[in-house]
Amino acid sequence: MRLNFGRVPVLVISSADAAHEIMKTHDHVFANRPPKINYDILLYNFRDVSSAPYGEYWRQLRSICVLHLLSAKSVRSFRAVREEETGLMMEKIKHCSSSTSLPANLSELMATTTNDIVCRVVLGRKYSGENGKGFSKLLMDFTELLGAFVVGDYVPWLDWFSHLSGYYARAKKVAKQFDDLLEGVVEDHMNNPKGDSDEHDDFVEVLLWIQRTESLGFPIDKTVIKALLLDMFIAGTDTISTLLEWSMTELLRHPNIMKKLQEEVKRVANGRTHITEEDLSHMKYLNAVVKETLRLHPSIPLLVPRESRQDIKLNGHHIKAGTRVFINAWAIARDPTHWDQPEEFKPERFLNCSIDVKGKDFQVIPFGAGRRGCPGAVYATAVNDLVLANLVHQFNWELPGAAEGLDMSESFGFTVHRKIPLMAIATPYKN
Template identity: 55%
Template sequence: MFFSFHLVLSIIIPALIVISVFITFKWFLFTSNPQKNQPPSPGKLPIIGNLHQLGLNPHRSLQTITKKHGPLVLIQLGSVPVLVVSSAETACEILKTHDLVFASRPKLTIPDTLTYGSKDIAFSPYGEYWRQVRSIAVLQLLSSKRVQSFREVREQETQVMIDIIGKRCGSVIDLGELLNSLTNNVICRVALGRTYEGVKFNDLLVRFTYLLGSFSVGNYIRWLSWVDRLSGLVARTKKVAQEFDEFLEGVLEEHINKKRTVDGDGNGNEKDQDLVDILLDIQSEKNTNFVLHRDVIKAAIMDLFAAGTDTTSTAIEWAISELIRHPRVMKKLQKEVKEIAHGKPIITEDDLAKMKYLQAVLKEALRLHTPLPLLISRESTQDVKLMGYDISAGTQVIVNAWAIGRDPTRWVEPERFHPERFLNNPIDYKGLNFEFIPFGAGRRGCPAIQFAIVVNELALANLVYKYDFALPEEVNGEELDMTEITGLTLHRKSPLLVVATPHLD
């Protein structure tokens, strides 16, 4: 949400601070409400509130604020009150106890433009429409049976990646780029029926995910919406939305024409159906009260790319980064994978359930490098009493899942990469343990956890089974730069450049 907004803020903040000097007293007098017991708040400036305190890495800046003021803090972003949640206890209050009150989404300009007026699952406001589209996703697209049906796709694309690395052994490779290609290809085949490779398509996906994490001034200071137009943000967003729409229109027409060539009732082999086929079948059903319009289908597909590509590849990339920095953990994981594989040429999904240390490694990587460090914002739909505080309707909520995963009151040595903490430990990422919520929790938790995790596990298991990884120019693994760059997704700032050699132990 806050990616690359520093340039915009560098333009407007100096002018706003000058203005604020003249109206400070009046503004604070107007906004004070002594009758309400509000959560603690840091000092704020008129007009911009606490915008200037977010910095380039908002998850870290907000962690600093909550360390000083407590795990439940009310900040002001422009004219919008925002509740910052940074502990398991406060997350439980938001995502479980008062989940219904905080189940909606604020209307944000960029996601709204990119998702056909927030017709997708992730950004649509809470209500009957959201319940219908989420039900379709959970029952038809992301059920255990459906996820299992795409096993062959995941295994084939993983083999493709392993083969590419094999051909480049001894050379420097950008492992992050290969992982991104893996997840893109899996999602394309599962959702669209085939891969869509090429510079143009990859560039579109990069711009799409970049914009989803961009900061729009107009969302928080409406009378400064012109800044978004002046900076070109509005134009870039509309351009990407148009390009993606043209691409998806082509995909839909391709599928509709394909359906016309199958047997008379329009139903082909269910095994060969991709997610667009399934959605078109639902659209054609007569006995449903919910009309699946064309834009809804396209918005659902966009969700899969937004949630299923960038976050998944990034999670694997961070896991490999930590393994390179911690040779002991790498050797222990390779030993487990080798013992379970029994000399097979490749790890299959049948093997994954037995790999307890692999699961622990991935959990630890997700804890330290939560793909969405700040879960997608929520918004209260009514006044509510929360932990003794009065929270007004219309208050946005940011859950700092990254900070919660590093809370020293919940985790021993929280900054240390130590997968053993998850062995013989019931803590899981399915939204029931609020000290560990990389996929969120409650009604708005990620419905695609099962699909994402099996891609993560399969890719990581095969990478460490087949190869050893070292940094170029014999640089020690402990020296690997782990600097972050924040958008909607938490990325490595520098590419993960490695030299792969066949693993022979």
């Protein structure tokens, strides 16, 4: 579907075949990011990897992130952090269930846990405890502002409207708060260097080591370091907690599926209290549940927009250079052409099925695909699977009310959370 938003030509992609054309056949043509105003304010003037224009600078930044944090080897190296923080989350739930009969706020617990894991892996320490709910609110405000529609992007003479609405003031305030946090983290690491060994405890140390030892053709200054840290932080917290939130929502709505998953997890655990990452490869039904959640509830329903770098003929249509491309991952994953009963939560559809969610099969693309696909799929699933497996293994769960009455409303923002936090009653499982 071709539209015009003010002076900007827009292409909306809502089928797997068209997504394949954009993200594979002509991936190099559509590898740019549009110069959106909110990216400029919130993402260090396009100096991060997610919003940087396609080119050598972007390639180098992406390579750094993949090699030093998001590769399978790097993800495995932080296994102990994930298992420790997951264990702490389980203890919080046990304490809550033993001291009060009130339901647990799973949305809040999941956000805190994913935040703590990312803080330790990326920044070297936790930051949520000292700031409490204020820190969580900062994250929510950031993703809301990042996903906001800014009319000045499309009709420049109406840009005054965004000023009048207070958007720019809010965005600059949130950007400054995040910058102050990251500035303090980088300064602390610079004042306490770990030396020039290539063994590092966190991503800040990696970036400072690269700054000292490697030449990339452009300076890795403090702004670049903060921009990359912000990418890893935002991408690694909100999207994963959203996936966990919707996974548990669907399991609570479908007790038969919850029971089937619990049976698999307990069989693999074989009497042990905690699930480890070694166990996850034996859990085919867990994998199917996660894929089905990603199909119905992609964290970013409209993938991060792309922009065409040159004129091109696409399926018989002329697409101009500078056309902004929105890929509707939500619609594609519910297309009845590819999915039987697409609105139903049916993990069984992914059993004995070769379709994956990491960018090779375009019927379901929660992480995008191609050059601009999210490189953090391995990291995201490692965190999500471990937490989800332990939640269903260590507790029996029920809703405070009837499953039919569970509010499924969605929030508005860059990622799509539940509008109302997920509350559930946990009963520790006894062998």
